[in-house]
Amino acid sequence: MYPFQYHRPANLAEATALLGKLGEGKALAGGQTLIAAMKLRLAQPSDLVDLGGIAELSGIRADGDAIVIGALTRHADVAASAEVGKRIPALARLAGSIGDRQVRAAGTLGGSIANNDPAADYPAGVLGLGATVVTSRRSIAADDFFSGLYETALEPGELIKSVSFPVPQRAGYAKFANPASRFALIGVFVCQEKSGAVRVAVTGGGNGVFRSAELEKALAASFTPAAAAAVKLSADGFSGDLHASPEYRAHLVSVMAGRAVAAALG
Amino acid sequence: MNVKLSLTVNGKAVAAEVDPRTLLVQFLREHLRLTGTHVGCDTGQCGACTIHLDGRAVKSCNLLAVQAQGAEVTTIEGLAAPNGDMHPMQAAFKECHGLQCGFCTPGMVMSATALLKDNPKPTEEQIRAGLDGNFCRCTGYHNIVKAVQSCAAGS
Known part of the structure; x- marks a missing residue:
């Protein structure tokens, strides 16, 4: 070092x-x-x-129809939170699936999304739930926050304070974890908002978290595992490496989306 | 520039001046000579360096010593009773032969004790999932899981 x-x-x-x-x-x-x-x-x-x-950066609180999680809140604390578990169980499960036990006892929400690793779990949860990232300067919608491979809208000297997650009608997360690193080969977060609108966020594709318009359209029509699994995505834009080809990753998106919908439907 | 560091290690107050680059595991092993905490992979994967930081099991090769400022650290040396009696988890590992070469054992025991603190009666599946941050390259997992089950049953 x-x-x-x-x-x-x-x-x-x-x-x-x-x-x-x-x-x-x-x-x-x-x-x-x-x-x-x-x-x-x-x-x-x-x-x-x-x-x-900085104690003010940690903690979980309810704020009306949202749950606000401090940037320095550890994954293990989100996973174990009764409030998150009750109102956004998919987010608690996502946090509980990051890395391994020791990593979850040290890693934080803000650290994960500021880093924006293309295979990290939290970016999928933040984008999938349509959360708002509150920084030392402003509030940034998740749709504007993640801007590419390890890139975010954060400016030099700007720090994440918290993330505000709107409580959805239902949500689910499923990932195919790389068996060695536990990073997502593909992870899909599906969310049906209170309004009924559907959001689908995909991580692990290679170029950073993104929303899938095809899956959102299919699930808006029918929020079922079968509808998700029937979507066939083009492999264009997916990365290929020794772990998986672009075609394999593209295929996994529909499979994981189906599992995420099944989880959301309980 | 060195940084003043004070923390509690195995119940004793420790004060030191460290290069901020010093990893927590380096500080424990090389400065305090607590060599029970092992460095396996040195990349935050194998869990041999697991210690308790304010009661949470973490990997000390993936933290800076300065991140433990003011914290309470427990290492494998701090688990046994002052009179030398083994911690029930250590006794269970011995009883169930939950080790082969023994290199991963300190980390396994530290992870397992933290696991039982959060979940005193885990299922076998929960034990295996709860120890997924610890590798045993002898692949002695079977008896390690039995040791944790035995400790949980006895507590």
């Missing part, structure tokens, strides 16, 4: 001020991706701003 200057601000204002003036500084949340990347020298920030001492 290359050397860096370490900072541990006590509050959000101090953290954003530090990140604003440190050119190559990076925010450290749970560190489950960043530290591994720094050990491999894939990341070499000049400064690390450790958010671990």
Whole structure:
């Protein structure tokens, strides 16, 4: 690991001020991706701003028809939350399926979506539920937040404070996990909003999380596993690697969507 | 620039000045000489370096020591009673022969104790899922699961 200057601000204002003036500084949340990347020298920030001492960034609360989860809330806490489990059980199950037990005890919601790994689980949940990302400067709709491979709408020095998840009528998540890394080979989050509108978000395709218009149309007509499984997606745009070909990934989307719908229907 | 670090390790207050690059596992093994916590893969996958950080089982090779600022850390050395009596999980691993080469054992025991804290009576499936962050390259999982079941039954 290359050397860096370490900072541990006590509050959000101090953290954003530090990140604003440190050119190559990076925010450290749970560190489950960043530290591994720094050990491999894939990341070499000049400064690390450790958010671990900022209590205001953690916690889960109900806010009317939404559940608001602080950026530093760990996956294990979302998975175990009675509030999330009761109102958006698919989100609790998604959080409980990330990585392994130890990773879930350290990794955070904000860290995951700020990193926007193309095979991460949380981006599918945030986009699928049509959540709103609340930052130190503004509120960003999930549709505008994820902008590509490891890219988000976050500007330099802008930090995620929380994510507000509207409680849906029903939702489900299914993933085909890579047996070694537990990252999603393909993961599909389906959601039927209170209005009846359907959202489908896919992770693991290779170029970052995306919504599938084909699946949304099919499920809006008939919210059934069979309707999802009948959708045949083109392999264009899916990545191929030693784990799976583009065709295999495209096929998995319909299969996982079917399972996610089945989970949503309970 | 070094960072002042203070935390509690196995019930004892520890203060040190560390290079912020120091991993938590390095701090435990090389600074405190608590070498029961093992480095297996060093990439956050195998779980041999599992310790408890404020009661949560985490991988100490994938955290900076400075992230444990003010925290309570328990390592495998801190599990047994002060008089040397083994922790029930350690006793169960011994009784069920839940180890072959023993390299993964400290991490397995730390994960398993955290697992039973959250779920005192897990099913076999829940034990296997709950230990999915720990690899045994001898593939001794069968007796490891039996050890956890035995400990859960005895508690």
